Amino acid sequence: MSVDTALRPHAEDAFAHELKALAAADDRPRPARWNLSPWAVATYLLGGELPDGTVVTPKYVGPRRIVEVVVSTLATDRALLLLGVPGTAKTWVSEHLAAAVSGDSTLLVQGTAGTPEEAVRYGWNYARLLTGGPSREALVPSPVMRAMAEGRIARVEELTRIPADVQDGLITILSEKTLPIPELGTETQAVRGFNVIATANDRDRGVNELSSALRRRFNTVVLPLPATVEEEVDIVSRRVRQLGRSLELPAAPEGADEIRRVVTVFRELRGGVTADGRTKVKSPSGTLSTAEAISVVTNGLALAAHFGDGVLRAGDIAAGILGAVVRDPAADRVVWQEYLETVVREREGWKDFYRACREVAP
Numbered sequence: 001m002s003v004d005t006a007l008r009p010h011a012e013d014a015f016a017h018e019l020k021a022l023a024a025a026d027d028r029p030r031p032a033r034w035n036l037s038p039w040a041v042a043t044y045l046l047g048g049e050l051p052d053g054t055v056v057t058p059k060y061v062g063p064r065r066i067v068e069v070v071v072s073t074l075a076t077d078r079a080l081l082l083l084g085v086p087g088t089a090k091t092w093v094s095e096h097l098a099a100a101v102s103g104d105s106t107l108l109v110q111g112t113a114g115t116p117e118e119a120v121r122y123g124w125n126y127a128r129l130l131t132g133g134p135s136r137e138a139l140v141p142s143p144v145m146r147a148m149a150e151g152r153i154a155r156v157e158e159l160t161r162i163p164a165d166v167q168d169g170l171i172t173i174l175s176e177k178t179l180p181i182p183e184l185g186t187e188t189q190a191v192r193g194f195n196v197i198a199t200a201n202d203r204d205r206g207v208n209e210l211s212s213a214l215r216r217r218f219n220t221v222v223l224p225l226p227a228t229v230e231e232e233v234d235i236v237s238r239r240v241r242q243l244g245r246s247l248e249l250p251a252a253p254e255g256a257d258e259i260r261r262v263v264t265v266f267r268e269l270r271g272g273v274t275a276d277g278r279t280k281v282k283s284p285s286g287t288l289s290t291a292e293a294i295s296v297v298t299n300g301l302a303l304a305a306h307f308g309d310g311v312l313r314a315g316d317i318a319a320g321i322l323g324a325v326v327r328d329p330a331a332d333r334v335v336w337q338e339y340l341e342t343v344v345r346e347r348e349g350w351k352d353f354y355r356a357c358r359e360v361a362p
Ligand SMILES: Nc1ncnc2c1ncn2[C@@H]1O[C@H](COP(=O)(O)OP(=O)(O)O)[C@@H](O)[C@H]1O
Pocket: 059, 060, 061, 062, 084, 085, 086, 087, 088, 089, 090, 091, 092, 093, 199, 226, 235, 239, 290, 291, 294
C-alpha cells in the first residue's frame, strides 16, 4: 500500500528516500544480504546529514553506544533481545532496524499467550494437505522461516509472553540455523543475513521466563527511559509532528509548553520526586511511558484542532493526563490529587494547567 493512503506505512516505505540516499552514500562493507553497512544502519537510526545534502531524521534518541551495540550484534551469529519497560521504543527500534538491514520490517511474529508453534515454525494449508499430502506447496512458512530462506531479519514481539514450549522452537533455529521439516524429511537452512530481533517487557518478567538455553542465543540490550526532560520533550515533539502530519492535524509549535508540561508531570510521577529534587511525590500504578506522553499530546492536538482554535492548551491535555495517571480509580486518584495540590498548584506559570486539571477531576 502507498505511503499516502496507508494509515501507518511501514518504516521502509515511510523513510524510503532516506534509505535510498544512505545506500547511495554508503561505501563501507556490508554484511551478506544487508542493504546497508552497519555504519549506515546506525546513521539511519541516529540521524545525520549525508554528503549529498539529504537529512536523515533521528529515529532513536538515546545513547549512540546502544545503537552501535544493537547494530553490530545483528552482524554476528547471535540474535538480539531488546529489553525494557513499556514505551522505551523497543518495537520502534526493531522495526527500523529490520527496515534498514533487510528493507523489510514485516516478517513479524506477535508474541501472546496464544502464539502457536506454527507462528514460529510452519503450518499447513489443509485443503492442499488433504488433496496432495504433505509437500512444499502445502507448507505455510512462518515469518521466521521466510526470513531464514531469504536471509532477512525476523522480528519476534513480546517474546516472554509466548508459551515456553513454543519459545523452545527458536532454539534450534538460532543455534543450528536450520528448521527441520520431518514431514518432508527435509529442512530449511538459514541463508546468510538471517537474524532475529526479539523484544520483551521488563515488567513481564516471570510471565514466561526465557529458558537459559534460549537466553544464551541472544545478546540482550536494555533500552533505558530518556535520561533528561529535554531528551524526552525532543522525542515526544518529533513523534507528535510525524503523527500529526499523517492525521492531518495542525503541527504543535516547536517544544510547545504543553509538551514540556506533559513530560514533566510524567517524569515527576514516574520518578517519585519533583524535577528540582525538593518534593517527594507518590507514583501511580501506570507506567507513564514516553509512548503514553506521545498519545496524550496527539489526542490534545486533535481536540484543539476539531473543537478549539487549533492551539494546544492546558485544557486539551488535562483529560488525557488524568486518563494516563489514574488507572486504578481508587489509589491513583489519591496520588493524583495529592500531586495536583502540593506540586502543580504552587508552581509558577502553571495556574491554567491547575485549573484545567481541577475541571476534569473536581
Ligand atoms: N528513545 C526514544 N527515541 C525515539 N523514540 C522514542 C524513544 N522512546 C520512546 N519513543 C517513542 O515512543 C514510542 C515507543 O513505543 P514502542 O516502540 O511501542 O515501545 P515499546 O515497544 O518499548 O513498548 C514510539 O512511537 C517512539 O517513537
